[in-house]
Amino acid sequence: MxxxxxxxxxxxxxxxxxxxxxxxxxxxxxxxxxxxxxxxxxxxxxxxxxxxxxxxxxxxxxxxxxxxxxxxxxxxxxxxxxxxxxxxxxxxxxxxxxxxxxxxxxxxxxxxxxxxxxxxxxxxxxxxxxxxxxxxxxxxxxxxxxxxxxxxxxxxxxxxxxxxxxxxxxxxxxxxxxxxxxxxxxxxxxxxxxxxxxxxxLKFLKYSKTLQEYNDYIDRVIKEKIPSIYKSNTIYIKELNKEDSFIKKNILYYILNDYYENKSDIVTEKHIQCILSLIESIRPNISIDLPLNKILIKEYDKIYIKEKEATNNEEYKIIFEKELKVNNFIFKQEKDENLDGNNICRIKSNNIKFPLYFRNRKDGDYITLKTSNVRKKVKEIFIENKIPLSKRKNYPLLVDSNDTIIWIPNLKKSNLCYKKDENYDIIIKCIEGDENYE
Structure with missing residues (x-):
């Protein structure tokens, strides 16, 4: 022996x-x-x-x-x-x-x-x-x-x-x-x-070794494909769907096993089938529970895994003066009149009631659009722009003291916003994410 x-x-x-x-x-x-x-x-x-x-x-x-x-x-x-x-x-x-x-x-x-x-x-x-x-x-x-x-x-x-x-x-x-x-x-x-x-x-041992050889080959194939499908804890559905169903399933096994540090008996066939069903669902925002208090979330064409946590329904309303950070957004009063885009808001002081606030969305919120003077629900704008469900609740909205929505940063402006060639006296710039600013 x-x-x-x-x-x-x-x-x-x-x-x-x-x-x-x-x-x-x-x-x-x-x-x-x-x-x-x-x-x-x-x-x-x-x-x-x-x-x-x-x-x-x-x-x-x-x-x-x-x-x-x-x-x-x-x-x-x-x-x-x-x-x-x-x-x-x-x-x-x-x-x-x-x-x-x-x-x-x-x-x-x-x-x-x-x-x-x-x-x-x-x-x-x-x-x-x-x-x-x-x-x-x-x-x-x-x-x-x-x-x-x-x-x-x-x-x-x-x-x-x-x-x-x-x-x-x-x-x-x-x-x-x-x-x-x-x-x-x-x-x-x-x-x-x-x-x-x-x-x-000994026959079971031979069977085991044969399957291990197959698995080693599949692992090599999957490792070549992973970089375009799975980045920064995010699965890109469009890229994943390019693969054969067998490879797709094994890619999901690979990603989940990697996430759970290859601890055995955590990821099962049932979990993989649930994820495949979630991918095929026409619903753009959907989630499923995973073992060890984790949750897998689909948001349009992306999937990610995170720690399961209590839903944050806390409302906020923060006064804006010259600079403010809200969640992943930075708002700053600007002087450069050449700036333009949905990340820029121009307003006239005598048309609004001060102070200005940034607050999160409430049920029934609407904005009167600048381009058409039509009232539109904020929820509909989020859906049209594919804002993930997890971000909608805390997405900042610019309002005045009458609680009139002036601006949905990066998405839509109200009829209280002005163009470059119109009269205004306040410019607010929105920076989302890790973009540097001076």
Whole structure:
């Protein structure tokens, strides 16, 4: 068995996840034959009384074998999905220990049976090609890699190794509970598969490697396309829609997995289908909820993801004197009479009631247009100009003390605004975004 580690460099400290079960104790023994720079990382899930005994055994084992021992106990669970929450806590602890010992290698004891179970679970839950491939022997993450050298062996192989090498291990009684999906497959499906072929795990391993090769190719294709489709946390729908439906779906998987830092089991087929439906919807402004309190928002031909937050319905009304910043807008009184455009407002003092204010939109707001003297709802102007729904509520409007709307900056002017060749005495300039001004 030890030859499975021959291609791995052991110059620096390595971290190995050890539960005290037969799989991880087998892996630990194999690693000790290669290096003594080992940090044993143990998580007490705190759901069995035996966990205390297992933790003490590992602590004593590490002291005897001159290995570093790091452990943590999960005090409470806050989510309904125990398996998922426990997994997140485990990996968070692994990353903490990797950083502490400046290690870039995490060893885990997943074996061939685990691979079969994972693939079957992914098929049941629906996934993408990478998900259907199950468990990789080596998973490369930004700051470290996860190495699973035991995938070519079954659990029975590992138990046999432990017996022949007199290695003590403990059996987790919760593994018999078929309420957990993985355990259900383990006890109800795996025995039938092994009955037909005792080496069925090797066929699943080949299947997994084939899918991983396909996925690696698709990843290369997607990475070439991403720059024109996804920029600054924004998906450009027109560019995305140029792609074949298969590539389109995998681009969305890629973007979401990148957004969630490649944490598994967060993005599912259901999320992708919801996003595709959102893209195809004729509604210009629409959103869907995503996991971990995120929201995906479509605004006309763009999509972006943000933290879900309480809707800000706070009204504002701010007096304007000579200069003012409101949200992403800067307003400044100007003297240059050559300025022109919808970002410039010219008004005559004796036609309006001072002071001037900038306020956000209210239901029923309208403006009397300069060009036609026709009253038009501000909401309609926002829609015509494709102002995203998220920006409409707080978009600043210039009003006088009679609350008459004089100007919708960058969009429309009222009949109280004047042209360059007309009489006026006030010029206000609007700068939107990060444009510099003096």
């Amino acid at each position: 030890k030859q499975i580690l021959n291609d791995i460099n052991f110059d620096n400290y390595i971290v190995v996840g050890v539960s005290a079960g037969p799989d991880s104790m087998c892996l630990l023994d194999l690693l000790e034959k290669k290096t003594n720079k080992i940090v044993v990382c143990h998580i007490n899930h705190n759901i069995r009384k035996q966990s205390i005994i297992e933790e003490k055994y590992l602590k004593d084992y590490c002291q005897k074998h001159n290995l570093i021992f790091e452990s943590m106990t999960i005090k409470e669970y806050k989510e309904n999905n125990f398996e998922n929450e426990a997994r997140k806590i485990r990996y968070s602890f692994y990353e903490e220990i990797l950083k502490k010992y400046h290690s870039n290698k995490l060893f885990l004891a997943h074996h061939g049976d685990d691979l079969i179970e994972t693939i079957l679970m992914k098929i049941e839950r629906q996934s993408n090609i990478e998900g259907y491939a199950g468990i990789k022997r080596i998973s490369k993450l930004p700051n470290y890699e996860i190495i699973r050298p035991l995938l070519v062996y079954t659990k029975a192989d590992l138990i046999e190794y432990n017996k022949s090498h007199n290695i003590t291990y403990y059996i987790d009684s919760s593994n018999t509970n078929t309420d957990y999906t993985r355990n259900w497959y383990r006890h109800n499906v795996l025995p039938l598969l092994k009955e037909r072929d005792k080496n069925i795990h």
